[in-house]
Amino acid sequence: MDDAAFAWHPLATPEGKGWPDEATLRRYDRLPRHAEGRVSEDVWGLSRMSSSLYSRFRTDATEIRARWRLGLEQLAMWHMPNVAVSGLDLYGESEPGSWRWVGCAAASGFPEAENVLVTGLDPADRRYTVYFGLFNRLEDIEIGVPEGASFELVPADPTPPVVYYGTSIVHGAAASRPGMTLPAQLGRRLGRPVIGLGFSGRGKMEIELAELIGEIDAALWIVDCLPNMDADLVAERAVPFVQTLRARRPEGPIVLVEDRTWTGSWAKSSQAELSEAKRAAFRAGYEKLVADGTPDLHYVEGETLLGQDRDDTVDGSHPTDLGFLRMTDRLEAAVAPLLIKS
Amino acid sequence: MDDAAFAWHPLATPEGKGWPDEATLRRYDRLPRHAEGRVSEDVWGLSRMSSSLYSRFRTDATEIRARWRLGLEQLAMWHMPNVAVSGLDLYGESEPGSWRWVGCAAASGFPEAENVLVTGLDPADRRYTVYFGLFNRLEDIEIGVPEGASFELVPADPTPPVVYYGTSIVHGAAASRPGMTLPAQLGRRLGRPVIGLGFSGRGKMEIELAELIGEIDAALWIVDCLPNMDADLVAERAVPFVQTLRARRPEGPIVLVEDRTWTGSWAKSSQAELSEAKRAAFRAGYEKLVADGTPDLHYVEGETLLGQDRDDTVDGSHPTDLGFLRMTDRLEAAVAPLLIKS
Numbered sequence: 001m002d003d004a005a006f007a008w009h010p011l012a013t014p015e016g017k018g019w020p021d022e023a024t025l026r027r028y029d030r031l032p033r034h035a036e037g038r039v040s041e042d043v044w045g046l047s048r049m050s051s052s053l054y055s056r057f058r059t060d061a062t063e064i065r066a067r068w069r070l071g072l073e074q075l076a077m078w079h080m081p082n083v084a085v086s087g088l089d090l091y092g093e094s095e096p097g098s099w100r101w102v103g104c105a106a107a108s109g110f111p112e113a114e115n116v117l118v119t120g121l122d123p124a125d126r127r128y129t130v131y132f133g134l135f136n137r138l139e140d141i142e143i144g145v146p147e148g149a150s151f152e153l154v155p156a157d158p159t160p161p162v163v164y165y166g167t168s169i170v171h172g173a174a175a176s177r178p179g180m181t182l183p184a185q186l187g188r189r190l191g192r193p194v195i196g197l198g199f200s201g202r203g204k205m206e207i208e209l210a211e212l213i214g215e216i217d218a219a220l221w222i223v224d225c226l227p228n229m230d231a232d233l234v235a236e237r238a239v240p241f242v243q244t245l246r247a248r249r250p251e252g253p254i255v256l257v258e259d260r261t262w263t264g265s266w267a268k269s270s271q272a273e274l275s276e277a278k279r280a281a282f283r284a285g286y287e288k289l290v291a292d293g294t295p296d297l298h299y300v301e302g303e304t305l306l307g308q309d310r311d312d313t314v315d316g317s318h319p320t321d322l323g324f325l326r327m328t329d330r331l332e333a334a335v336a337p338l339l340i341k342s
Numbered sequence: 343m344d345d346a347a348f349a350w351h352p353l354a355t356p357e358g359k360g361w362p363d364e365a366t367l368r369r370y371d372r373l374p375r376h377a378e379g380r381v382s383e384d385v386w387g388l389s390r391m392s393s394s395l396y397s398r399f400r401t402d403a404t405e406i407r408a409r410w411r412l413g414l415e416q417l418a419m420w421h422m423p424n425v426a427v428s429g430l431d432l433y434g435e436s437e438p439g440s441w442r443w444v445g446c447a448a449a450s451g452f453p454e455a456e457n458v459l460v461t462g463l464d465p466a467d468r469r470y471t472v473y474f475g476l477f478n479r480l481e482d483i484e485i486g487v488p489e490g491a492s493f494e495l496v497p498a499d500p501t502p503p504v505v506y507y508g509t510s511i512v513h514g515a516a517a518s519r520p521g522m523t524l525p526a527q528l529g530r531r532l533g534r535p536v537i538g539l540g541f542s543g544r545g546k547m548e549i550e551l552a553e554l555i556g557e558i559d560a561a562l563w564i565v566d567c568l569p570n571m572d573a574d575l576v577a578e579r580a581v582p583f584v585q586t587l588r589a590r591r592p593e594g595p596i597v598l599v600e601d602r603t604w605t606g607s608w609a610k611s612s613q614a615e616l617s618e619a620k621r622a623a624f625r626a627g628y629e630k631l632v633a634d635g636t637p638d639l640h641y642v643e644g645e646t647l648l649g650q651d652r653d654d655t656v657d658g659s660h661p662t663d664l665g666f667l668r669m670t671d672r673l674e675a676a677v678a679p680l681l682i683k684s
Contacts, residue, residue: 078429078448079518082420083656092609100652102606106420120610176421176516176662180653264444267434268462310442311522312663314425320518321654321662 006144014053028138050132052183052196056154060125061145067114071137082106086136089179093127134172161193166224170198174318185328205237214248226259231277238285253338258302264316348486356395370480392474394525394538398496402467403487409456413479424448428478431521476514503535508566512540516660527670547579556590568601573619580627595680600644606658
């Protein structure tokens, strides 16, 4: 790639991050340094993936490039392409507060990647959001614009964020690109930062996560862990998890989300029964918490998170962009009124 | 994988194929042997990819496996994962004529792949459809079921097919898995075979393709080539292409489909103008054909094929499952009434 006429700009602290840079070991870590050793090793490893982190900048460039350094050699997964796992996704502000997709870039290699995010833009001075790869570690990134084009960082949005804690589904499996995850879509819909703390294969209401997400001065917390738990674990952990979070954050809605229905469960009654049992345990925990006087607690049922055509996951479990759009519709409907009220 | 207790069954001639086995060089070729040398080399190469081909079988197995041999070493692409490019996708018949997703499998290696398609099924005797990889060559495939489980091939559906000719979008970029392409989705909706003749980077209304698709005794033809053509090429080729097809097939609807709107074109007026120009040329060709008395010719506008959120492609051009579902909605609405009438 001919970079002769390009100027390269580093980005600032990413948005969608729950802690300031000085609290984390590395800029693109999703958990703070004091979480190391306190969360399990695999959660810690997953917290170093740049899922749900993004940066904003303003430029009048007609072409935007990126070069970035990755920490994990596996650039793609069997059900997710390079651009989602290790790439970048770019949205432009088409009207004030309205963000539309405009470009993306796959990782050209490891550890160094360089690619064009978008070219052929009409000359216009606008703000952009770049979302980072979902299942890789971002070590560093620079944005390139033609020499002479303007470039400035956009200050972080001070609106109190939503915290979204969960499993691989919140982590982003299986979005087609980084801007289509639940936290990313919900963030654009709600017009405020969504801190995505999804941990693939984990996200099991570990009590230390209740303590950690309780450190974030958020407007609302979403807890979406059932896909990786069974009924016994839900019965054991749901109530203390919410009590711990509520004790640290006496105010602000807490939204409990059931597991989405497995799309192949029409032919597998064992899967359907598993869902039924864990939902019953979750519902019972929710009702106990409400009966005990836990304030501002909300509950979203799992059955209508995905569509009735059962065609919106890649593998029975992980939503495609189609599934994520439908889930975002449901979650926005549940969450937006709570944020207006608050 | 422990295959000790599995019985392996070859599949028959795939469905979704426009010519009988004896007319093609290889079982999973999409064009007949007499097309070699007549179509361009790249179209010929692309015609050997198993996009839109599928087979059906009936079994009472509770687990279904597959082993298959691939012809191309590249198992994934930057914007499409292994399971879509080289994998398999399985639907089961949940009610008579109604097919629902139940399992999928990525290619475990090259050239030989083996994987579990689905496990944990309730005991039930039902029909299954397995769709083949979109951007790889399928050399051979066997389905494995536990010893003692029933297995029989389902005879090919004799319903006159729809032929869908086009570009990479018809070819399947960028579906999450093989069952989510336009031909696959449309086939399930319409309840009849759809022969997908999408050619990535090609599909430019080459006159020899009009002759070739005119060989197929179809109920309806869809021509969806604009994404890879400019206005001049459309002006040059659209009328003779349709005339050639109509001459070979005097009866049956021919549906002309405009290009979907580039999702990044809100920020790139050059892209929007390109679409506008080629659509105008296509519309003019259509009107000339109608004025000349060409019967049963239909026209679908491009602007509403995808959604107004512009979030339904992976790269501005190629629809994700979200985009393909929306396009299928539009195409079904356009095509289904024509098939009922015919």
